[in-house]
Amino acid sequence: xxxxxxxxxxxxxxxxxxxxxxxxxxxxxxxxxxxxxxxxxxxxxxxxxxxxxxxxxxxxxxxxxxxxxxxxxxxxxxxxxxxxxxxxxxxxxxxxxxxxxxxxxxxxxxxxxxxxxxxxxxxxxxxxxxxxxxxxxxxxxxxxxxxxxxxxxxxxxxxxxxxxxxxxxxxxxxxxxxxxxxxxxxxxxxxxxxxxxxxxxxxxxxxx
Numbered sequence: 162x163x164x165x166x167x168x169x170x171x172x173x174x175x176x177x178x179x180x181x182x183x184x185x186x187x188x189x190x191x192x193x194x195x196x197x198x199x200x201x202x203x204x205x206x207x208x209x210x211x212x213x214x215x216x217x218x219x220x221x222x223x224x225x226x227x228x229x230x231x232x233x234x235x236x237x238x239x240x241x242x243x244x245x246x247x248x249x250x251x252x253x254x255x256x257x258x259x260x261x262x263x264x265x266x267x268x269x270x271x272x273x274x275x276x277x278x279x280x281x282x283x284x285x286x287x288x289x290x291x292x293x294x295x296x297x298x299x300x301x302x303x304x305x306x307x308x309x310x311x312x313x314x315x316x317x318x319x320x321x322x323x324x325x326x327x328x329x330x331x332x333x334x335x336x337x338x339x340x341x342x343x344x345x346x347x348x349x350x351x352x353x354x355x356x357x358x359x360x361x362x363x364x365x366x367x368x369x
Contacts, residue, residue: 213239215267216259218331220246224360225273239265244291245278245298246270248331250338257341260351268335268342268351271365272328273358279324280314301327328355328368 216239217227227233227240239259241252248256248270259265272279281291282298305326308318332355336343345351355368 211236211263213237213259213263213265215239215269216241216256216265217269217271218243218246218248218252218256219271220244220273220276220278222273222276222360225271225358227271230358230363230365239263244294245276245282245327246272246331247294247297247327248335248338249297253335253339253342256335257339260345261341266351268353270328270331270335270353270355271358272324272356274321274324274360276320276324279327280320283312283314283320283323298323298327301330304330325357325368328357331355332368 213236215237217231218241219225219227221242221244228238231238239255241255243249243252256268260268278294278298279301281288282295282302285299286292286295288295301323302312305312305319305322308316308322310316310319312319314320332353335353336346342351342353346353357366357368358364359366
């Protein structure tokens with residue numbers, strides 16, 4: 162499913178990234194850039210409230226810019242980010258707020274190809290507090306179907322299988338661990354869906 166076909170599920174638009182050079186900025190330049198962007202968007206901020214129609218649980222990866230990907234602007238989406246796009250309790254509570262309190266109608270768990278967190282989990286990486294993330298992703302590694310070949314990050318088919326398994330597990334976990342979200346979905350007030358973003362093509366595919 163291409164990005165613009167997401168309208169069938171949530172009325173979201175489409176966007177294809179243009180190729181452009183991206184010189185590496187210095188630390189001072191980064192701060193100036195962010196300050197300038199803040200000033201440019203100040204007049205567009207919604208000061209009287211927010212009414213996003215969807216919540217997107219996304220990976221931390223910088224190549225997955227959710228608002229740009231779905232052609233949405235300020236105030237259109239709640240976006241929660243964590244490496245590996247799993248759903249710890251604090252993000253679960255945030256999603257409950259976004260739907261039950263703020264009125265969002267769609268919850269999307271958005272994984273992506275070439276995910277570094279998933280690759281780390283495939284290789285059982287241990288690194289400071291990141292180890293907690295690896296432990297959270299490990300069940301997806303264990304449960305992923307065998308595509309053939311070694312079950313490490315060197316096997317792209319295995320990494321993809323783990324990524325998709327993780328999306329499915331996260332969707333299922335949201336329903337199990339949040340009676341609020343489960344009841345909202347069962348009563349037809351929201352939808353909870355999984356999706357995969359291909360960073361090479363810019364396409365989003367929904368996972369059944």
